[in-house]
Amino acid sequence: MSTLLLAGVVALGSWAYLQHPKFGRLPSGERLATIERSPHYIDGEFQNLIDTPMLTEDRSTLSILFENWRSDSEGLRPDDNIPSVKTDLHALDVNEDIVIWLGHSSYYIQLSGRRFLIDPVFSIDAAPIPFANRAFAGTNPYTADDIPPIDYLLVTHDHWDHLDYPTINALKPQVGEVFTGLGVGAYFEKWGYDPELVHEGDWNDAFELKSGLALHVLPARHYSGRMLTRNRTIWIGFALESPERRLFFSGDSGYGPHFAEIGQRFDGFDLVSLDHGQYDPRWAYIHMTPEEAAEAAEDLGADTLLPAHVGKFSLAQHPWQEPFERITSASETRGYRLVTPIIGEPIWLDDSEQRFRAWWE
Known part of the structure; x- marks a missing residue:
């Protein structure tokens, strides 16, 4: 009887915890009807453009978590604080075209007099439970209060390290419009955003913005879901197109032919930011290695490559600084410029001579 009672208490507690708003809401109603009309939604799920098993080997996520728990964790996290600079974003001239990496896959962008924020995560944990995916010390210099009014908030997909409930909730008064992928708008609606200001797109959809800007929703090779x-x-990537320049942000993505197709469609990019951290042979199709990211940058016709999905969280079993070392080596003979700013350090898009130090050494 005591065992049954304990099981009941645990089940009830788990159910109650899952009612927390951070878990969001799955698409329903008209939103689900729109999803069901997508050519990429098949048999009740979104499908990648090419076959993409989430795991390379026939095994369970639970077995991988247990394997990681048993393995040596030395080097997965830095011993010291990650360096950063807290640029005063309010004081920046909005007419200066700038990209600022905020750690992992978060960015503050100024383009054609408009402000963008991509996948902002200012929480110390990017996981459903505390301590499960804790940010490196020194990587969270910014809070929502440090962010000026944002014209466009862009979110690539619903994973915890890209869609952060406390951050999104805190930013609500500063956000003009939201652009995200099909279905993700359900989270924003549950979290109190005006549905009229939340726009969802399928792969290859485009939106006309103010100041002559265009926003393109583009394919990625990944998956989605916050729990089971x-x-x-x-899951999507974004291209930002102004009269003067083009920028591309891959979101989470494995390597695939979509990069070459995007590069040909847009005739190259002034800057691309590509997922190249958290790679693992056990999930080789859903994240790129640094060498694959270097190849993707050339497929895209990039003038400048900015690393992404690195430097803040440890999700894979490689030393935290290894992606920076490998992308530096892989870029030595490539035709693009590699930029490696510290968190908060502006990249001035008009300055092609700007250089950055190997701060991880």
Whole structure:
């Protein structure tokens, strides 16, 4: 009887915890009807453009978590604080075209007099439970209060390290409009955003913005889902196109032919930011290695490559600084310029001579 009682208490507690708003809401109603009309939504799930098993080997996520728990964790996290600079974003001239990496896959961008924020995560944990995915010391210099009014908030997909409930909630008064992938708008609606200001796109959709800007929703090779339900919302990359320049942000993505197709469609990019951290042979199709990211940058016709999905969280079993070392080596003979700013350090898009130090050494 005591065992049954304990099991009941645990089940009830788990159910109650899952009602927290951070878990969001799955698409329903008209939003689900729109999703079901997508050519990429098949048999109740979004599908990648090419076959993409989430795991390379026939094994369970639980077995991988247990394997990681048993393995040596030395080097997965830095011993000292990650260096950063807290640029005063309010004081920046909005007419200066700038990209500022905020750690992992978060960016503050100024383009054609408009302000963008991509995948902002200012929480110390990017996981459903505390301490499960804790940010490196020194990587969270910014809070929502440090962010000026944002014209456009862009979110690539619903994973915890890209869609952070406390951050999104705190930013609500500063955000003009939201652009994200099909289904992800359900989270924003549950979290109190005006549905009229939340725009969802399928792969290859485009939106006309103010100041002559265009926003393109583009394919990625990944998956979605915050807990047990997967692929009910789409995962995307973004291209920002102004009269003067083009920028590309891959979101989370494995390597695939979509990069060359995007590069040919847009005739190259002034700057691309590509997922190249958290790679692992056990999930080789859903994140790129640094060498694959270097190849993707050339496929895209990039003038400048900015590393992404690195420097803040440890999700894979490689030393935290290894992605920076490998992308530096892989870029030595490539035709693009590699930029490696510290968190908060502006990249001035008009300055092609700007250089950055190997701060991870």
